[in-house]
Amino acid sequence: MSSLTSPPIQPDIDFLGIGELLVDFIAEEKGVSLDQVWAFRRYLGGSPANIAINIVRLGGRSALIARVGRDPFGIFLREKLHADGVLADFVRVEADAPTSVVFINRGASTPEFFALRGADMRLSRADVSPQLITRARIIHASAFALVSDSARHAIRFAFGLARQQGKIISLDPNYSPQLWPDREEALQVLASLYPLVTFTKPSLDDAHRLFGRGRSPEEYIERFHQLGATTIVLSMGAAGVLLSDGQTLKRIPVRPLAVVDATGAGDAFWAGFLMASLDGLPLNACVQFGRIIAEMKLQRAGPLPKSVDRRQIYGQWMTMEA
Numbered sequence: 001m002s003s004l005t006s007p008p009i010q011p012d013i014d015f016l017g018i019g020e021l022l023v024d025f026i027a028e029e030k031g032v033s034l035d036q037v038w039a040f041r042r043y044l045g046g047s048p049a050n051i052a053i054n055i056v057r058l059g060g061r062s063a064l065i066a067r068v069g070r071d072p073f074g075i076f077l078r079e080k081l082h083a084d085g086v087l088a089d090f091v092r093v094e095a096d097a098p099t100s101v102v103f104i105n106r107g108a109s110t111p112e113f114f115a116l117r118g119a120d121m122r123l124s125r126a127d128v129s130p131q132l133i134t135r136a137r138i139i140h141a142s143a144f145a146l147v148s149d150s151a152r153h154a155i156r157f158a159f160g161l162a163r164q165q166g167k168i169i170s171l172d173p174n175y176s177p178q179l180w181p182d183r184e185e186a187l188q189v190l191a192s193l194y195p196l197v198t199f200t201k202p203s204l205d206d207a208h209r210l211f212g213r214g215r216s217p218e219e220y221i222e223r224f225h226q227l228g229a230t231t232i233v234l235s236m237g238a239a240g241v242l243l244s245d246g247q248t249l250k251r252i253p254v255r256p257l258a259v260v261d262a263t264g265a266g267d268a269f270w271a272g273f274l275m276a277s278l279d280g281l282p283l284n285a286c287v288q289f290g291r292i293i294a295e296m297k298l299q300r301a302g303p304l305p306k307s308v309d310r311r312q313i314y315g316q317w318m319t320m321e322a
Contacts, residue, residue, distance in 0.1 A: 014060035016136035017048025019145025021066035022100035054271030063087035073099035094119040123151035142172040194228030269294035
């Protein structure tokens with residue numbers, strides 16, 4: 001007697017972001033401290049959400065697991081995700097908490113920000129669909145979400161399922177002492193997650209906030225390895241990118257260009273890196289493709305073009321490299 005079994009679920013989503021879906025209110029005036037800003041413009045915000053949109057623009061498929069409030073900002077976020085082609089079916093509407101918002105100035109260096117958090121802190125393990133994890137090729141989260149104990153358990157559960165299934169797991173350690181005053185707790189949480197993680201992309205600012213100033217980039221790389229990270233991509237602004245797999249360390253320089261708009265360049269870089277990794281490119285090539293996508297973003301106001309033919313870029317770039 002034979003038994004019928006369901007066919008295995010095939011991955012049909014390239015990128016699944018978890019947590020950190022919010023509204024960014026970015027200052028209209030440049031070079032003004034946050035307490036002096038008079039006008040803001042509303043944008044969809046949160047690293048996982050921005051990467052998800054960029055993945056779609058690079059020809060991939062994206063989904064998000066998150067929470068928003070039952071309010072106009074929550075409607076705005078869900079409609080924006082839908083308009084940008086991101087699967088938002090797993091964005092839960094929270095009746096008892098408002099959509100999280102962040103106010104950001106446009107300073108010359110690291111922006112100043114002020115966060116009012118609500119629904120995103122309510123993310124829970126019950127929000128994580130095991131079937132959606134199985135459908136995804138990359139699972140991504142950020143330290144912004146890890147501040148919440150509830151969201152922390154949700155992300156740990158998702159990463160554990162993804163690890164069992166051999167998925168690519170990506171973690172952005174965008175730690176902020178303003179949001180998470182207990183730095184030692186943050187380090188312990190990262191140390192508990194990094195053994196599950198495939199790729200992590202700290203910035204030099206992230207490293208300063210986590211480990212203090214006064215160390216070399218190579219020392220920061222070593223600190224992340226000590227936390228359990230395996231493959232580290234450390235972005236250093238004009239100084240370029242350091243790539244470490246624990247065995248070799250390679251510096252990839254930036255190329256001089258006229259910057260029109262730097263907002264979102266880091267998320268564009270990471271979307272390019274992750275898509276290149278899905279396409280089977282070696283790590284060094286993934287970083288270089290990420291740099292190309294970041295440069296595309298830096299040279300235009302607003303987001304990436306609606307459609308970017310990444311394979312055409314591969315062909316042009318590889319021809320130039322040959």
